[in-house]
Amino acid sequence: FGGGVAEINYTLIPLMQDAGLDTEWRIIKGGEEFWNVTKTIHNALQGNPQGLTEEQREIFRRYQELNAREFEDDYDFVIVHDPQPAGMIDHFENSRAQWIWRGHIDFSTPNESVFDFILPSIRRYDAAIFHLREYVPKADDLPPCYIWPPAIDPLAPKNMALSPEDAAYIVDQFGIDVERPLLTQVSRFDPWKDPLGVIDAYRLVKKEFPDVQLALVGSMAHDDPEGWDYYNQTVAYAAGDPDIYILSNLNNVGSVEVNAFQVHSAAVIQKSIKEGFGLTVTESLWKTRPTVAGRVGGIVTQIQDGETGWLVDSATECAEACIEIIRNPQEARQRALRGKEYVRRHFLTPRLLRDWLVLMNQLLGNDTSGAEVSVVAAA
Numbered sequence: 001f002g003g004g005v006a007e008i009n010y011t012l013i014p015l016m017q018d019a020g021l022d023t024e025w026r027i028i029k030g031g032e033e034f035w036n037v038t039k040t041i042h043n044a045l046q047g048n049p050q051g052l053t054e055e056q057r058e059i060f061r062r063y064q065e066l067n068a069r070e071f072e073d074d075y076d077f078v079i080v081h082d083p084q085p086a087g088m089i090d091h092f093e094n095s096r097a098q099w100i101w102r103g104h105i106d107f108s109t110p111n112e113s114v115f116d117f118i119l120p121s122i123r124r125y126d127a128a129i130f131h132l133r134e135y136v137p138k139a140d141d142l143p144p145c146y147i148w149p150p151a152i153d154p155l156a157p158k159n160m161a162l163s164p165e166d167a168a169y170i171v172d173q174f175g176i177d178v179e180r181p182l183l184t185q186v187s188r189f190d191p192w193k194d195p196l197g198v199i200d201a202y203r204l205v206k207k208e209f210p211d212v213q214l215a216l217v218g219s220m221a222h223d224d225p226e227g228w229d230y231y232n233q234t235v236a237y238a239a240g241d242p243d244i245y246i247l248s249n250l251n252n253v254g255s256v257e258v259n260a261f262q263v264h265s266a267a268v269i270q271k272s273i274k275e276g277f278g279l280t281v282t283e284s285l286w287k288t289r290p291t292v293a294g295r296v297g298g299i300v301t302q303i304q305d306g307e308t309g310w311l312v313d314s315a316t317e318c319a320e321a322c323i324e325i326i327r328n329p330q331e332a333r334q335r336a337l338r339g340k341e342y343v344r345r346h347f348l349t350p351r352l353l354r355d356w357l358v359l360m361n362q363l364l365g366n367d368t369s370g371a372e373v374s375v376v377a378a379a
Contacts, residue, residue: 004279005081005104011153015353028085034063038084039226044111045083046274051113064088077360087121098126098363105276106297107135126363131277131298149301151352152282158255159286162263170260174247180211181326184265186258189218189231192274196237197315204319209326215245217253217261262287267325271318275299282347285339290332292321308339
């Protein structure tokens with residue numbers, strides 16, 4: 001099922017192939033010890049104070065070498081996503097390829113010791129890409145850095161048009177009462193996504209609207225060993241409330257089902273407290289759903305507070321926004337319609353493909369002066 005990066009690649013790589021690029025998708029190998037280390041790195045680069053032991057550093061290095069051995073370096077470009085495989089480049093001193101590193105998380109306040117561990121590898125790349133200018137690390141000797149957001153595929157099963165009747169039929173299969181208002185958050189079970197805070201907000205809304213329901217819909221990714229721990233914490237925090245539904249791909253929730261939950265919801269929530277970008281926000285806006293999200297990271301580039309959605313800083317503010325939406329559905333819909341138009345202009349996959357083509361041509365030294373692009377080199 002994967003996370004947001006895998007979802008982008010499922011669409012982007014076929015588009016690249018259709019555009020004439022001979023593109024392959026390689027997935028690195030790793031045991032549980034490796035995924036535990038990379039989760040620690042992921043959290044640390046987003047500000048968690050927990051560092052790496054020397055044993056963990058050695059595990060990371062060992063798996064970089066293992067994956068590099070199985071990688072045939074016979075490409076014009078190698079695109080590496082996120083920290084997990086970032087060190088593979090250290091094993092290709094004489095590569096003829098241009099290596100591009102794509103960071104999908106918030107690097108604005110990293111754990112310095114972990115960042116210093118990864119930094120020498122990042123410096124070896126020919127280019128690096130970040131979602132926001134604020135995410136570019138404050139370090140010397142970085143490769144040329146580019147800023148552009150990710151995008152969604154409007155034709156993918158998760159985002160294709162789905163009638164309200166079809167959405168209600170699908171949601172009903174999971175025990176949801178389709179005649180009562182539903183709040184939904186779609187995300188991994190991760191402290192950065194704050195599902196416990198969403199439950200707090202739901203409980204406040206329920207005081208005003210006792211018939212409201214909450215769905216927390218996620219996916220259990222194989223490279224996220226903490227996911228099960230936090231899933232169990234979330235279940236415990238729900239405390240058996242029959243109106244809270246905690247669902248995942250293990251309950252046969254796939255892309256179409258996620259689509260249905262978003263379409264059917266009175267409000268879609270993404271109450272992240274740390275977020276690289278948060279494509280679920282764009283997905284919800286594309287479906288013309290009133291969207292309430294944390295005022296963090298890349299989310300603030302997707303929602304214009306008060307115009308296309310609601311940005312919040314606490315469970316209380318989240319609840320107040322949801323109450324406003326349930327109380328004034330027509331006003332909420334007008335805001336959501338403006339949100340869909342903003343997504344159409346900025347966050348669909350044809351724009352993402354264009355950005356990649358422009359960057360590759362720039363790295364090859366070709367003239368791209370006539371291209372309309374969102375690629376911007378960071379200062």
